[in-house]
Amino acid sequence: MRKRLKTKFLGIEVNLPLVLPAGIMDMSFSGLDISAKNGAGIVTSKSLTLEPRLGHKGPVVAEFESGLLNAVGLCNPGIVDGLTEINQFKERSDTPVIVSVFATNTDDFSKLTNHVNKSRGDFLELNLSCPNVFDEFGIPLAASKDEVFKIVKAVKEISRLPIIAKLSPNVYDIVEIALAAEKAGADALCMINTVGPGMLINTKMVKPVLFNKFGGLSGPCIKPIALKLIYQTYSALNIPIIGMGGVTIGEDAIEMIMAGATLVGVGTAVYYRGIEVFDKINREIIEFMDENNYDNLEDIPKLEKLK
């Protein structure tokens, strides 16, 4: 039955269409493995930096009625240790891995790419859009089409792996930025990163709940924003999109596909529906296909492109 969910992404066979995105269950090879065992077709590493990072002090996550707010602050063990986890994962699993990396300039992105070239990763994701390190690094690179073009182009020249640019929703003109990534040689896009950032306040203690004060928004409340941006981008570009943002149930994933996504990311829903969420959503996608007489994933129609 699951065979009907098989698809191809950048020339690689993918058994299941759901992607574990960067920042979720990805600090260890075993976290990636348990996600794959529970039905993620592709897993993504934590966004790795050249040196280890502690991230922000807690609270790093805050729950509210319709989503989560987080400012983890790119904690990661650094590219060397991070790739060790990925290689160890690949020793035990055939599931493709996206190696996510974060830097703030071309030089560092190039250095990271050289490391990733020597790893067993399958794709390279450039995290251009972390919204939670503003105090340290300023406005994310994904806010500028020129920066996006420059970084993607430089990495494309040296990367052994296909490149996925992870874009921010927090821009006025997503299409202009997505086009810059495509023109620079990005093989695919991953969108959207978290929204906002936003904030929550503890009223008894008169303090922001997150120690970083502001954090990226995820969960059901951001799905409409994700769908709109993915649809606009799909309409204007030719490269595939990993669509994510608030996907919690099978129908959310169908919406992502109809908006133009080739694969669908599921992150915050691990909180709402457990680590089994991937297989739950896989089953719900199959149920939808049965109800609507679609044999394969590719049969699910996409919206007519925006003109």
Added chain:
Amino acid sequence: MNKRITLKIAGIERETNDIKTYSFKHSLNAQPAQFIMLTDFEGGEKPFSISDCTEDVFSITVKRIGEFTTRLFQKRVGDYVSIRGAFGSSFFVSQGKVLLIGGGYAVPTFYFLSKVLKENGAEVTLINGARTKDEHLFSEKLSKLGIKVINTTDDGTFGEKGTSVDITKRMLNHHSQAGAWERENGKMFDFVYVSGPEMMMKALQPLLKDHDYEFLFERYMKCAIGICGNCTMDPLGIRLCVEGPVLPKKLVEQLTEFGQYHRDATGKRIKY
């Protein structure tokens, strides 16, 4: 949704120079081994095991180890802190003869467990170990529960001399020599609970191979809601904040990182 609650500290009790118990008036409804995440919004949110929980009061026992707990030590009754939880798995509540093996700062959790086990009719023996008398915890509180407590210190300054591991070894050996192995398939206890430093637990594991047991683990926690993956244990990908912190024998036996390494706040592996 797991609602954050902001509470005034209702009571503070000094246990040792570096350990205090904080109580809060709130119906937390927690089970033994579950934990809360606590913050004062000044930088840091840390997990703390529940050391007691009644219908309307719960407490945590805190060791001063760094910046965060030093700040917590300066707080007074009436000051606010904010919590999330209770999170995680709890100890199986066994009947019959049970053994609790505790080391150091991990013992307060066993106070709560002992109470629950006693209420359920179990016959409780607790080994309460510490390095030295000044670090020995909860001996008075535990003595009031009507359970059998064996106090021990590494240097012999309080109770028997030796580690919790030594005492366990002695107890099981003695039992074995008395020819009791035939009884109940060689099991001296119906269930064993272990809470303490990881290397203590590692040393106890082979001694307990004939017993059913649960171990209480500690790993660096950030989100506590099962998404960040910081507290996963290899190679199973068990999230200690959701599937743990208590793990049963059949899972403990499969853990390759047990007693070998843990991961710090960056996710980097740190060897024991």
